[in-house]
Amino acid sequence: xxxxxxxxxxxxxxxxxxxxxxxxxxxxxxxxxxxxxxxxxxxxxxxxxxxxxxxxxxxxxxxxxxxxxxxxxxxxxxxxxxxxxxxxxxxxxxxxxxxxxxxxxxxxxxxxxxxxxxxxxxxxxxxxxxxxxxxxxxxxxxxxxxxxxxxxxxxxxxxxxxxxxxxxxxxxxxxxxxxxxxxxxxxxxxxxxxxxxxxxxxxxxxxxxxxxxxxxxxxxxxxxxxxxxxxxxxxxxxxxxxxxxxxxxxxxxxxxxxxxxxxxxxxxxxxxxxxxxxxxxxxxxxxxxxxxxxxxxxxxxxxxxxxxxxxxxxxxxxxxxxxxxxxxxxxxxxxxxxxxxxxxxxxxxxxxxxxxxxxxxxxx
Amino acid sequence: xxxxxxxxxxxxxxxxxxxxxxxxxxxxxxxxxxxxxxxxxxxx
Numbered sequence: 001x002x003x004x005x006x007x008x009x010x011x012x013x014x015x016x017x018x019x020x021x022x023x024x025x026x027x028x029x030x031x032x033x034x035x036x037x038x039x040x041x042x043x044x045x046x047x048x049x050x051x052x053x054x055x056x057x058x059x060x061x062x063x064x065x066x067x068x069x070x071x072x073x074x075x076x077x078x079x080x081x082x083x084x085x086x087x088x089x090x091x092x093x094x095x096x097x098x099x100x101x102x103x104x105x106x107x108x109x110x111x112x113x114x115x116x117x118x119x120x121x122x123x124x125x126x127x128x129x130x131x132x133x134x135x136x137x138x139x140x141x142x143x144x145x146x147x148x149x150x151x152x153x154x155x156x157x158x159x160x161x162x163x164x165x166x167x168x169x170x171x172x173x174x175x176x177x178x179x180x181x182x183x184x185x186x187x188x189x190x191x192x193x194x195x196x197x198x199x200x201x202x203x204x205x206x207x208x209x210x211x212x213x214x215x216x217x218x219x220x221x222x223x224x225x226x227x228x229x230x231x232x233x234x235x236x237x238x239x240x241x242x243x244x245x246x247x248x249x250x251x252x253x254x255x256x257x258x259x260x261x262x263x264x265x266x267x268x269x270x271x272x273x274x275x276x277x278x279x280x281x282x283x284x285x286x287x288x289x290x291x292x293x294x295x296x297x298x299x300x301x302x303x304x305x306x307x308x309x310x311x312x313x314x315x316x317x318x319x320x321x322x323x324x325x326x327x328x329x330x331x332x333x334x335x336x337x338x339x340x341x342x343x344x345x346x347x348x349x350x351x352x353x354x355x356x357x358x359x360x361x362x363x364x
Numbered sequence: 365x366x367x368x369x370x371x372x373x374x375x376x377x378x379x380x381x382x383x384x385x386x387x388x389x390x391x392x393x394x395x396x397x398x399x400x401x402x403x404x405x406x407x408x
Binding site for chain 2: 116120123126127130280284287290291
């Protein structure tokens with residue numbers, strides 16, 4: 001069974017997309033990594049043109065980060081002040097990223113640039129993760145406990161305009177989070193990822209935020225960055241396909257919940273090496289596709305509006321006639337789905353708690 | 365005498381783990397070599 005995507009103009013198998021996004025969701029829930037740097041390459045392998053894969057994955061990341069952020073908001077594990085300062089840098093970085101994207105799209109090299117960026121990023125993350133996990137396994141075998149320095153000062157800590165962040169108990173220059181946000185926003189705009197793989201280590205090791213505030217604040221920043229990326233891609237290139245976005249969101253939200261539950265039950269540190277190997281393999285496949293495989297044109301077919309079904313025609317016409325409102329609608333669509341997922345998760349866990357308490361009381 | 369005390373067994377185990385490590389690091393090096401050579405070929 002194949003479905004035609006009215007905006008990306010390709011045929012895809014919805015079951016495959018749902019399964020893949022669920023698998024990537026499980027991995028991201030299990031390892032605490034964002035799924036963007038795996039899902040975008042998978043979309044490209046499935047025939048979605050890279051420029052469309054980037055934009056739609058950004059919209060999917062918006063939904064998952066809204067869902068995760070709402071959960072952290074309910075638990076009060078969010079530093080809004082720090083998050084908003086990072087967002088300032090993120091907005092500038094995203095705008096610069098979109099300019100770069102537009103430039104390379106203009107000269108017809110955007111697909112190569114996206115592939116190159118992915119293969120290098122995946123190879124770097126894969127190598128670092130593999131080396132780290134091998135080191136951890138080695139240390140665990142030899143029972144070595146490493147003493148870490150409590151404070152390491154980099155040049156970035158000497159920057160002016162210091163500000164107090166009461167929630168994180170920090171007194172930090174505002175330039176530190178702005179520079180980090182800038183880098184994250186730039187990469188997010190070009191690659192369609194949330195940027196948590198830069199944001200999380202930077203928040204822990206450079207900004208030195210308390211670890212319990214890091215995931216929530218990182219997701220909070222990702223919301224704003226992916227809103228800007230989605231909106232700019234939508235109004236500049238009209239590349240958001242709500243049919244694809246819906247499949248991605250449903251798959252990844254279910255997958256993330258399963259992954260988080262699995263993560264509570266199994267020790268995932270040993271599996272980290274396997275994820276690293278997976279990243280390296282995906283990087284190699286992208287490299288092979290870019291360098292050596294014949295330039296196979298994906299099934300880009302121009303299907304006329306009259307041949308489309310009602311829903312597809314509505315999306316296509318809405319996107320073409322009102323790109324501004326279509327962009328806003330895509331954002332709202334992802335935000336509502338994300339919040340709904342967070343509240344459904346909360347009610348399920350409350351119901352389970354009540355049910356289990358009843359069962360325990362009855363057994364006593 | 366316990367089997368685990370045999371020096372030869374310990375040596376084999378340590379050799380095995382160093383072989384695995386060498387293998388993994390060569391695979392990483394090959395991966396990077398492939399990517400860098402490919403980039404050069406493409407841009408030439």
